[in-house]
Amino acid sequence: MDGYHLDNRILETRSLLEKKGTPETFDGIGFCQAIRGLQSARHESFHPKFDRQMDLAIAGAIAVHPETPTIVVEGNYLLMDSDPWRTLADVYAATVFVSPTLEELKSRLQRRWIKHGFDPKSALQRATTNDLPNAELVIRESRKADLTLNQNYTEFGMRYAF
Template sequence: MIKQDAKQVCDLISSRRQVGVRTIVAIAGPPASGKSTLAEAVVQSLNAQKSSAVPSATLVPMDGYHLDNRVLETRGLRAKKGAPETFDAFGFCKAIKALQSARHESFHPMFDRQMDLAIANAIAVHPETPIVVVEGNYLLMKSDPWRMLEDVFALTVFVSPTLEELESRLQQRWIKHGFDPETALKRTKTNDLPNAERVIRDSRKADLTLSQNYTEFGMRYAF
């Protein structure tokens, strides 16, 4: 199923390739939807089609723009990590917008879940790489600053299983981090699930919506 969805997205990207500017693709969805898994599969597929040393595509996740835990603590937002206000949203949107016409190498942060922090300049985007796949929860939000990206994306994809499936996945995510089932469910219901509902409610309609339930566990995953 993931291969079929990735192929569908890759075919759409081919049909939406833009001349003179880099093609920016958004893969959005609520937490635990499987968007990270799909985005990785799409980038791998695009790069497998080319033997050049320059990647055909690079993945830039929104996760790297999490505010540092120390900043969140001073603002009373540590328990809400993953909510829109816990990201450097303006910095992220400006960086993605700049990628569209960048003619130089650029560097972007990557979130390390084990260390629970963002690593600066961990992702390099080659100046000749024609496609950038951006992945994150809030890419299609209709509010500022997210809507400044509306005219940047050549293709938008939204991945959204049912809320029941998301709740189960989110709880399992916390259990994998060592929490007992009751605590995991509480964390899910008080923060993660409201974020998921907000993403579903406040995102604009994507060019392609996928509801398939492929698993993201065992692979890198993102808030």
């Protein structure tokens, strides 16, 4: 799904660059049309992918052959019960929701932003003002998945509860 991020120049003109990652910063309609199109594809199709290092989508970087037996789609808003995301509800064969605690998610997000060059304070700011509100939106407004992985962490590793 991240390949459908709108380009930073578009986000800048719409004053959305600081909110990158929120639903309105994606080409959600284009994404949903592309996923729906896979059901009846007769020819190989090409889809964008997101390059985090360059912070941009790369067009035509993922090839999908019409005889591919299983396609895994990943993204925050795929189970949202609002348009355009809800138009995919009947497309998925199975859905999985990975659900760490918000505290663990905050820690992961801060580490991610540090890896991308943010200092710890700025990384925490980015995580708490943009990413965590998105996570709360997803939790609040998504349909129930077929399988939810509630991640519980201990000092000895990760445990999953189904």
